[in-house]
Amino acid sequence: MRTTIGIIGAGPAGLFLAHLLHRAGIASVILEARSREAVEQTIRAGMLEHWVVERMRAMGLGARLDAEAHFHGGITLQSGTERAHLDIAGLTGGKRVTIYAQHEVLKDLIAARLADGGEIRFDATVTRIEGIESDRPALHYGEGGVARRLDCDFVVAADGFHGPGRQAIPAAARREYSRRWPFGWLGILCHAPLSWPELIYASHADGFALLTTRSDSVQRLYLQCGPDDDVAAWPDARIWDALHRRLASPGWQLAEGAIFAKTVVPLRSFVCETMRHGRLFLAGDAAHIVPPTGAKGLNLAVADVVVLARALEAFLHHNRSDGIESYAARALERVWKVARFSWWMTAMLHRSPSEDAFDARIRAAELAHVMESRPAQAALAENYAGLPM
Structure with missing residues (x-):
């Protein structure tokens, strides 16, 4: 050919x-x-940036996305049990992120x-x-x-x-430039209702956790784990116990459901x-x-x-x-x-196996600053929603 x-x-x-x-x-x-x-x-x-969704629509590729995707105007940051809403739409002139x-x-x-x-x-x-x-x-x-x-x-x-x-x-x-992070993510898919209207990025003493969604009845959640962890070492009960601890917040309860997929992914950064x-x-x-x-x-x-x-x-x-x-x-x-x-984002939200007490407190201070400072939130929102294309 x-x-x-x-x-x-x-x-x-x-x-x-x-x-x-x-x-x-x-x-x-x-x-x-x-x-x-x-x-x-x-x-x-x-997670699709605002400009990617706009381009898909302009190319005639957005019909099913518009009918089935979840459109979020913000995310939630969590440190310990404290949460802060980050208003991406308000900080970026109306940009949203799309879960598809x-x-x-x-x-x-x-x-x-x-x-x-x-x-x-x-x-x-x-x-x-x-x-x-x-x-x-x-x-x-x-x-x-x-x-x-x-x-x-x-x-x-x-x-x-x-x-x-x-x-x-x-x-x-x-x-080529690379970094292998000293941890990975355990990701699950489960049949469960929505627990929260937007993504939660949680930093906990036990490690990072992320709550996201796929649909009204299928949820996607992640846990920081070892980069070489065996999925078999994470039975359902252990997963839910870790998620409940890391995502705990007063007056809120994580909805459980049947887990039908599990994967462990090591984290790396690489540029050629x-x-x-x-x-x-x-x-x-x-x-x-x-x-x-x-x-x-x-x-x-x-x-x-x-x-x-x-x-x-x-x-x-x-x-x-x-x-x-x-x-x-x-x-x-x-x-x-x-x-x-x-x-x-990775360094701020994850507990490194090699960090000492000083490192842990610097991480916590960095996240607290973002949760409290509107200019810091604006910088995160600008990058999260997508830099100008």
């Missing part, structure tokens, strides 16, 4: 990019190693892309990327036991942290500043990972491809190369700001 833009990965970055290119009259093909069913059923967190699970976003993007006649090759595993330093790169992939090749003008690796895209860049050419090498571009998790505390992963992936789509359109339609040459620099301006915010 031949196309203009070969995209590896049918995640948020790859699918949003394909839609943006289609609107600009640029052909693309997505190669995805997993089946469509696997992509659409992999449960991930889903990532796999639901992907369902909408896939259905719309296929309806537009777009090509997504599921169960197509990329085995080799060649020619990225030439003007005729190619993707070699296996599909149904048959070796195939996709020739293209540019390759976009939106294939996640472990995909082959970033590895195709010579190691000596990659500038080499987001372009020849005719290969990195986008989304292939280029950067942020801890989920700031709820930025999907949003940052979309920001990458908005910049990249403009650059590719300028080159292909107007023969302007400045956009593709400056893609990494422009994307990284936002990447590092988001990495900073996610680092700050």
Whole structure:
């Protein structure tokens, strides 16, 4: 096959990019190693920044989101048993955040892309990327036991942290920065009614906890745990006991329900500043990972491809190369700001195994300042709702 833009990965970055290119009259093909069913059923967190929702609506992708999502004008911060409402809408001129699970976003993007006649090759595993330093790169992939090749003008690796895209860049050419956090998150899904009208970010002596939602009857909750904890070490009774302790507040009760999914995710921060090498571009998790505390992963992936789509359109339609040459620099301006915010939220709300009494009191003072200071809340709200795009 031949196309203009070969995209590896049918995640948020790859699918949003394909839609943006289609609107600009640029052909693309997505190669995805997993089946469509696997992509659409992999449960991930889903908090959408204000500008992402507005863009989805403008692209005709917001109908089901508007009907089913939860729209929040604020969040709740909790220290010990004390709570403070952070009025995001009031602090940002009316911006809201939207709770809409990532796999639901992907369902909408896939259905719309296929309806537009777009090509997504599921169960197509990329085995080799060649020619990225030439003007005729190619993707070699296996599909149904048959070796195939996709020739293209540019390759976009939106294939996640472990995909082959970033590895195709010579190691000596990659500038990478990383931090592995000394804790992880235990996430659960349960059948239960809403316990609180917005997200609760709780800092407790035992560790962090987060209450969020999926629907009126399905809730998503998280607990700080060890990065290598075995899910089997967390029976339901232990989970509920920890959640009740860490989220306890006078006059309020957490609603329990049947737990039907559990996962442990280690937290890490990672940035590959080499987001372009020849005719290969990195986008989304292939280029950067942020801890989920700031709820930025999907949003940052979309920001990458908005910049990249403009650059590719300028080159292909107007023969302007400045956009593709400056893609990494422009994307990284936002990447590092988001990495900073996610680092700050994570450090403020989590108890580190290595912290001493001084560190613990500094953390508590930082959170107290945010809970009491309107300017501090405004800075959090600006980042949480989404920096200008």
